Amino acid sequence: MDSRPLTCWVVSDGAAGNENQCLALARSLGLLPCIVRIRLRQPWAALSPRLTFGATDAIRDESGAAPAPPWPDVAIGCGRRAALVTRLLRRWSDGRCYTVQILDPRIDSRAFDLVIVPQHDDVAGPNVIRSIGALNAVDADWLAAGRLRFADVAHLPAPRTAVLIGGSNRAQKLDDAYFDALLERLGARHAADGGSFLVSASRRTPPALADTLRSAFARFPGKFWSGGADGENPYAGYLGWADRIVVTPDSVNMISEACATGKPVYTFAPRAIEGKLAAFHAELAGSGHLRRLDEALQGPPQPPPLAETAAIAELVRERWRAGAAAWLASSVEPTRLSG
Known part of the structure; x- marks a missing residue:
């Protein structure tokens, strides 16, 4: 049985709010992420993630290099531009990379293994997990x-x-x-x-x-x-x-x-x-x-912290086990997904 550490890419367009959500989820999953900050040429930047034809030549990281194998076991992206890369990673890796997209990708959610969206985005689907707010590292x-x-x-x-x-x-x-x-x-x-x-x-x-x-x-x-x-x-x-x-x-x-x-x-x-x-x-x-702010300081009892990230990470683990069981059996030990 392969006991190598699971690899994870956090795919980022450089926006701190997007990148931080990916990092929070990755770390809650117990993964050590590699941050891949991408740049897209036009028209792929404007049409991301819909336009995939020729996209391999339009995607570069901060060093100017195109994405290349070895592909990660899991990729987590947030935002429309990152969604182009997480979408393509399924194809590039022959389905071995489990792709998680945060925020509404504005395309069919089935282009990814899993999509995590806040409730106010009103996105639904069998592979969609809905949160109240943004994922974060606060605990x-x-x-x-x-x-x-x-x-x-x-x-x-x-x-x-x-x-x-x-x-x-x-x-x-x-x-x-x-x-x-x-x-x-x-x-x-x-x-x-x-x-x-x-x-x-x-x-x-x-x-x-x-x-x-x-x-x-x-x-x-x-x-x-x-x-x-x-x-x-x-x-x-x-x-x-x-x-x-x-x-x-x-x-x-x-x-x-x-x-x-x-x-x-x-x-x-x-x-x-x-x-x-x-x-x-x-x-x-x-x-x-x-x-x-205009409410009285002595209001109703304070509710528990809005601790969504850990709960959503557990749902991701469950979906990952269920959806990736076939290739996990031949590549990594399923029990290692316990975090």
């Missing part, structure tokens, strides 16, 4: 490691409020008026119960806006991070040490990570949220994981 161990690595945050006055800032998208506009109103509410909270703010801007936050917010939060105790100039990213430390978390309403990834902490999570959305994002907010509000 008790991750939070403990964040507290240990950023122990200095513990010295800031409590209650510590983590403030996670994204950027405008089609579903929600975050402009000067939005942040003026948010700061007014956060200032009122601070006047009432003191504490400190742990502010983290994302890659999608415009630099000019980050500078404005840095100045605005300077009147409060706390920390502000918006990029490498501020040192190592303290995001894990912020979530680990926070007593409560406020997240702008635009990011499924950040909201999912906040709700995975098991701490009270608030969002501020003065404008109606549009599209699929509205269904996501409604789902989390219904379960008690997400509250409006």
Whole structure:
């Protein structure tokens, strides 16, 4: 029986939100992933993953090399461009590579062995697993490691409020008026119960806006991070040490990570949220994981952490065993899929 370690590719288009979901699933499966960041020529980039003819010559990794064997035992991709590679890996490997695609690939799910989509994408099929939010690495161990690595945050006055800032998208506009109103509410909270703010801007936050917010939060105790100039990213430390978390309403990834902490999570959305994002907010509000910032602090009991990644990883193991039993029997020991 072959006892070699299982190999895993995380196929990424370079977007941090997509890549992090793949890494979280791979690690929850007990796999050591190799990250393959791909670049696509036109028209394959625009038509991915539908256009497969000639795609082998259009796909390159960061070094400029085309994908080549040995093919991995499992490939996990997230996003439309990565879906082209995970789709083709089934063909290139003669079906021996088990392909998992995260997020709606916008083609028939049967092009992959397994598709994992959030419920608000409204995708269904016999090989589809549906989540509430985005897969992520946040669990008790991750939070403990964040507290240990950023122990200095513990010295800031409590209650510590983590403030996670994204950027405008089609579903929600975050402009000067939005942040003026948010700061007014956060200032009122601070006047009432003191504490400190742990502010983290994302890659999608415009630099000019980050500078404005840095100045605005300077009147409060706390920390502000918006990029490498501020040192190592303290995001894990912020979530680990926070007593409560406020997240702008635009990011499924950040909201999912906040709700995975098991701490009270608030969002501020003065404008109606549009599209699929509205269904996501409604789902989390219904379960008690997400509250409006204007709600009273003493609300309903806090629900358990939104710990989806481990549960979905177990479903992936089950599907993998069932769907890949034939080639697993001849190549790797099935019991090794226990993670």
